[in-house]
Amino acid sequence: MTSGWSIYIIVLTVGNILALTWLLWWTSRRPAGESAELETTGHVWDGIEEYNNPLPRWWLILFYLTIVFAFVYLALYPGLGRFEGVLGWTQITQYDAESARISERQREAFAKFQDKDLLALAADHEATEIGSRIFANNCAVCHGADGRGAPGFPNLADDDWLYGGGPEQVLASVRHGRNGIMPPLGAVLGEQGVAQVAAYVYQLNGRETDPAMSAMVADGERIFGMQCAACHGVDGKGNQMLGAPNLTDDVWLHGGSFEMIKRTVRDGRMGQMPAHENLLSEDQIRLVTAYVLSLSQRETR
Numbered sequence: 595m596t597s598g599w600s601i602y603i604i605v606l607t608v609g610n611i612l613a614l615t616w617l618l619w620w621t622s623r624r625p626a627g628e629s630a631e632l633e634t635t636g637h638v639w640d641g642i643e644e645y646n647n648p649l650p651r652w653w654l655i656l657f658y659l660t661i662v663f664a665f666v667y668l669a670l671y672p673g674l675g676r677f678e679g680v681l682g683w684t685q686i687t688q689y690d691a692e693s694a695r696i697s698e699r700q701r702e703a704f705a706k707f708q709d710k711d712l713l714a715l716a717a718d719h720e721a722t723e724i725g726s727r728i729f730a731n732n733c734a735v736c737h738g739a740d741g742r743g744a745p746g747f748p749n750l751a752d753d754d755w756l757y758g759g760g761p762e763q764v765l766a767s768v769r770h771g772r773n774g775i776m777p778p779l780g781a782v783l784g785e786q787g788v789a790q791v792a793a794y795v796y797q798l799n800g801r802e803t804d805p806a807m808s809a810m811v812a813d814g815e816r817i818f819g820m821q822c823a824a825c826h827g828v829d830g831k832g833n834q835m836l837g838a839p840n841l842t843d844d845v846w847l848h849g850g851s852f853e854m855i856k857r858t859v860r861d862g863r864m865g866q867m868p869a870h871e872n873l874l875s876e877d878q879i880r881l882v883t884a885y886v887l888s889l890s891q892r893e894t895r
């Protein structure tokens with residue numbers, strides 16, 4: 595704010611309050627010598643006349659008190675242009691003080707979890723309780739409230755992992771994020787090649803194929819060896835270093851119908867798990883990781 599505006603605001607504010615004070619004083623005077631007479635405003639309605647009496651004293655005193663309050667407030671807090679107030683209060687200092695207080699309390703609450711390893715935390719009810727709240731606030735939008743995922747967002751409650759389900763792998767997924775890149779191969783393979791390799795993938799987990807698909811499987815296998823095995827493995831069981839899914843089980847990230855497999859191969863897929871190292875504290879990352887580990891343990895137990 596320039597000092598011109600600052601002065602303008604100060605003059606306007608103080609001037610207004612002073613003008614109101616004067617108005618109050620002026621209207622509260624009793625006209626001299628007429629105190630016994632009842633003066634009316636001249637308004638009459640249905641036989642009722644309106645008296646022109648001064649405001650009651652208690653009401654006036656309250657009014658004057660609000661004016662005193664206004665001046666005290668404007669002296670203590672920022673309100674007059676650039677004047678910062680005697681207390682030096684700002685929203686930012688208040689926010690900083692409050693968030694420092696909260697992180698301090700969190701550090702104390704989390705301290706007892708610090709030297710437990712992740713698997714011990716996953717078995718600790720109190721830790722997974724806190725972890726589940728962190729999950730609800732930060733992860734559930736993508737992975738679902740129960741962690742069971744949705745198309746494109748992996749199920750974290752089963753025992754099937756793109757990047758590995760050990761404590762270190764899950765911790766790394768949460769901390770650094772993940773980027774699964776399935777390249778679009780439609781242009782390389784042509785529509786016929788896409789259908790052939792999709793037919794081959796379709797029957798990898800033991801499903802029956804109709805005659806039209808069966809006729810394509812052999813060509814599909816050849817294409818798979820050349821174009822897909824580098825990432826998904828010769829046997830199609832996937833590669834956790836790359837996040838390439840196992841194609842021989844019945845768990846599908848993007849969908850396992852013939853049409854969905856064709857679409858995945860033709861157009862490619864990009865799964866993005868955001869890194870959380872700058873969004874959550876180290877303690878929070880460990881607790882939410884423990885919660886994720888507890889989900890799949892519960893499932894397999």
Ligand code: HEC
Nearest residue numbers: 732733736748755756757758767772773774837865866867
């Ligand atoms: C913006 C959506 C989004 C949010 C928010 C998100 N994730 Fe993910 N997450 C994904 C996607 C998408 C993948 C799969 C990445 C891929 O396809 O390569 C993934 C993958 C993962 C994996 C690896 C799964 C595997 O099978 O190896 C873990 C573990 C995980 N997320 C945990 C979490 C946790 C814990 C949180 C909260 C702190 C979280 N995610 C928040 C979208 C999200």
Ligand code: HEC
Nearest residue numbers: 774775776821822825837838839846847848849863864865
């Ligand atoms: C560069 C490595 C790479 C190559 C080459 C590759 N893929 Fe993938 N594929 C991936 C990754 C990574 C994903 C997971 C994408 C994600 O995280 O969203 C994936 C996902 C898929 C899926 C989805 C699986 C599901 O659970 O929904 C199918 C199907 C698939 N690939 C088939 C193929 C076929 C067929 C080929 C060869 C024509 C191929 N891929 C070539 C890396 C690769």
